[in-house]
Amino acid sequence: MGWLSDSPQLLILKDCLARRLLSCHVYPELRNLPESAQGEELELADFSAFLAQEVWPTLPPSFREASFETRSALPDDLDSVPLDSTPVSFVDTLVSYGITADAEGAQTLLRKVLAEYVSDACAAPPVWSSTRARECEICEREIPLTYHHLIPRATHAKALKKKWHPASMLNAVAWLCRPCHTVVHQIATNEELARSYHSVDLLLEREDIQRWGKYASKQRFGVRRG
Ligand SMILES: [Zn+2]
Ligand SMILES: [Zn+2]
Numbered sequence: 001m002g003w004l005s006d007s008p009q010l011l012i013l014k015d016c017l018a019r020r021l022l023s024c025h026v027y028p029e030l031r032n033l034p035e036s037a038q039g040e041e042l043e044l045a046d047f048s049a050f051l052a053q054e055v056w057p058t059l060p061p062s063f064r065e066a067s068f069e070t071r072s073a074l075p076d077d078l079d080s081v082p083l084d085s086t087p088v089s090f091v092d093t094l095v096s097y098g099i100t101a102d103a104e105g106a107q108t109l110l111r112k113v114l115a116e117y118v119s120d121a122c123a124a125p126p127v128w129s130s131t132r133a134r135e136c137e138i139c140e141r142e143i144p145l146t147y148h149h150l151i152p153r154a155t156h157a158k159a160l161k162k163k164w165h166p167a168s169m170l171n172a173v174a175w176l177c178r179p180c181h182t183v184v185h186q187i188a189t190n191e192e193l194a195r196s197y198h199s200v201d202l203l204l205e206r207e208d209i210q211r212w213g214k215y216a217s218k219q220r221f222g223v224r225r226g
Contacts, residue, residue: 008166009064009121010056016116018048020109024099051090055110058085063114067166071122078115083107124168136177137200138184138209139216146181147173150198152190159194174200179219183212 021044056064060081062073075081091106100106135142150172151159159165176184187208188197197203204210 007064007163008169009066009117010052012121013056013113013117014045014048014052016113016120017051018044019116020113021048021099051093054087054090054093058083058087059114063118066118066121068122068124068168069166071118074118074122078118079111081114083110086110131173131175133175136180136216137174138176138180138203138213139219140213141177141217141219143177145175146178148176148181148184150174150200151194154190155194158191164195165198169198172198174203177216179216180213183209 062070062075063081066074086103086107090110091103094100094106094109095102100109132147133145136145151165151170156170159170160167174184184193184197184203187206197206204213
């Protein structure tokens with residue numbers, strides 16, 4: 001999914017499409033998708049990614065750049081936004097899988113998805129201090145924690161300019177013990193961290209982090225006495 005990861009907004013749209021498709025009773029039909037080698041969840045991911053990618057370039061820029069900071073640029077009445085340029089591929093795919101009956105149905109579905117997308121994309125940023133964990137988010141030990149900027153500060157200007165992340169995400173933090181924090185900065189440069197490891201989940205997908213976390217979880221903190 002490399003092509004999707006460059007725009008956080010596109011990922012939000014994909015997730016909204018996936019949620020909407022899951023709520024369609026006809027979703028089991030998608031099991032018949034041609035490239036269905038890896039299970040239903042991946043099919044839904046691929047299917048919603050395809051639809052998101054098809055419709056994305058046709059959306060007004062104010063939609064594509066929707067965020068907490070830019071929400072005033074969006075029209076008050078979302079239903080008034082013309083969707084005349086909805087691509088044929090988007091409509092035909094929905095119709096051919098029996099998800100909607102016709103082009104009108106596809107537009108109705110798209111409007112519902114867009115309303116959810118706008119609400120998700122423009123949600124107020126989380127208060128990061130409230131995300132504080134009691135245990136290190138890598139080794140799960142209850143020991144003194146430091147906070148790690150998932151998008152390192154040194155990369156913030158570039159991250160904004162290149163639209164890697166919306167401004168509201170820049171101060172996302174992970175709560176890590178000192179040893180785990182050090183390891184995170186050893187496995188990747190600041191720019192790699194900002195681009196590819198901007199969540200704890202992404203960090204935990206790495207095998208070296210998993211191995212380290214397993215090791216660290218068994219280590220006692222501090223000097224053993226007595
Ligand atoms: Zn740790
Ligand atoms: Zn750090």
